[in-house]
Amino acid sequence: xxxxxxxxxxxxxxxxxxxxxxxxxxxxxxxxxxxxxxxxxxxxxxxxxxxxxxxxxxxxxxxxxxxxxxxxxxxxxxxxxxxxxxxxxxxxxxxxxxxxxxxxxxxxxxxxxxxxxxxxxxxxxxxxxxxxxx
Numbered sequence: 001x002x003x004x005x006x007x008x009x010x011x012x013x014x015x016x017x018x019x020x021x022x023x024x025x026x027x028x029x030x031x032x033x034x035x036x037x038x039x040x041x042x043x044x045x046x047x048x049x050x051x052x053x054x055x056x057x058x059x060x061x062x063x064x065x066x067x068x069x070x071x072x073x074x075x076x077x078x079x080x081x082x083x084x085x086x087x088x089x090x091x092x093x094x095x096x097x098x099x100x101x102x103x104x105x106x107x108x109x110x111x112x113x114x115x116x117x118x119x120x121x122x123x124x125x126x127x128x129x130x131x132x133x134x
Contacts, residue, residue: 001092001093001094001095001121001122001125001126002091002092002125002126003091003092003093003125003126004091004093005058005059005085005087005093006058007125008085008093008095008121008125009057009058009059009085011121011124011125012061012083012085012121013027013029013031013061014027015027015028017124018039019042020120020124020130021117021120021121021123021124021130021131022039022117022120022121023047023113023116023117024041024042025039025040025041025047025048026039026040026042027039028040029052030052031052031055031061032052032055033052033053033054033055034051034052035051035052036049036050036051036052037049037050037051037052037063038050046068047067047068047069048065048066048067048068048069049066049068050063050064050065050066050078051063051064053080058085059084059085059086060082060083060084060085061082061083062080062081062082062083063080063081063082064078064079064080064081065078065079065080065081065099066078067106067109067110070105070109072105073103073105073106073109076102076103076104076105076106077101077103078101079099079100079101079102079106079110080098080099080100080101081097081098081099082097082098082100083095083096083097084096084097084098095118095121095122097114097117097118099114116131119131
């Protein structure tokens with residue numbers, strides 16, 4: 001992504017930014033290890049929630065992530081989701097999202113979903129506009 005690590009970090013961790021690319025959901029958290037977080041839709045319903053596990057500002061964010069939009073995903077339980085930001089040359093960074101502990105339905109849902117989310121993140125940071133949502 002053609003953006004600084006700080007700009008990417010803000011986009012990943014600030015609700016006013018996540019709503020622009022994360023399926024319209026707003027992240028709510030204090031970013032303190034052990035604290036709760038949630039992603040909420042505009043109507044206030046919860047898309048996902050969990051606990052912040054580890055924070056390295058500008059570098060990584062690990063969380064226990066429980067999808068709430070499908071009862072089958074809830075039944076599979078939370079996954080560990082880690083965002084990684086790495087320098088990739090002047091003015092650019094590599095962003096990776098690692099999921100651990102996924103059940104079969106979660107793996108299918110997250111594979112396509114996270115690709116769309118990271119593509120939207122890239123678009124917002126590079127053009128100021130998000131991708132059209134479904």
